[in-house]
Amino acid sequence: MPKESGRKVVATNRKVRHDYEILDTYEAGIALMGTEVKSLREGHANMGDAFCTFYGDELWMEQTNIPEYSQGSWTNHSSRRRRKLLLHRSELIKISQKIRESGFTVVPLQLYFLDGRVKVEIGVARGKKEYDKRQSLREAQDKREAQRVLRARNRR
Numbered sequence: 001m002p003k004e005s006g007r008k009v010v011a012t013n014r015k016v017r018h019d020y021e022i023l024d025t026y027e028a029g030i031a032l033m034g035t036e037v038k039s040l041r042e043g044h045a046n047m048g049d050a051f052c053t054f055y056g057d058e059l060w061m062e063q064t065n066i067p068e069y070s071q072g073s074w075t076n077h078s079s080r081r082r083r084k085l086l087l088h089r090s091e092l093i094k095i096s097q098k099i100r101e102s103g104f105t106v107v108p109l110q111l112y113f114l115d116g117r118v119k120v121e122i123g124v125a126r127g128k129k130e131y132d133k134r135q136s137l138r139e140a141q142d143k144r145e146a147q148r149v150l151r152a153r154n155r156r
């Protein structure tokens with residue numbers, strides 16, 4: 001029985017939802033060093049520039065900033081090192097076939113603990129055009145305004 005249960009989000013890549021249209025999502029494990037896990041348990045991580053690439057037939061996550069553990073010693077990790085993602089072979093084949101098509105990429109969406117283990121939610125995505133981004137913002141704004149009107153009507 002794990003010490004923790006449930007899902008505790010450590011970092012979210014919010015910029016990705018604005019810049020990309022997410023088509024498929026996968027949950028992947030991640031190969032980490034001990035000091036990286038300790039730093040994540042303190043809630044330190046930044047996924048602002050993160051992306052995923054294939055090297056050979058393995059998927060790796062790059063540019064995720066997990067700062068050094070404050071109590072660490074010479075065994076501390078490099079903060080922006082490349083980290084291997086752990087997926088089933090069939091999932092890796094599906095993802096690699098999808099990104100061979102033009103315009104698709106793999107981006108990390110969230111970094112979280114699930115029952116005490118670190119997981120990464122990754123998505124196969126297609127880049128949005130500038131007018132798609134404006135349309136998405138307009139739809140979100142219209143939805144907020146409609147909610148505001150409904151809330152005001154229910155208060156009376």
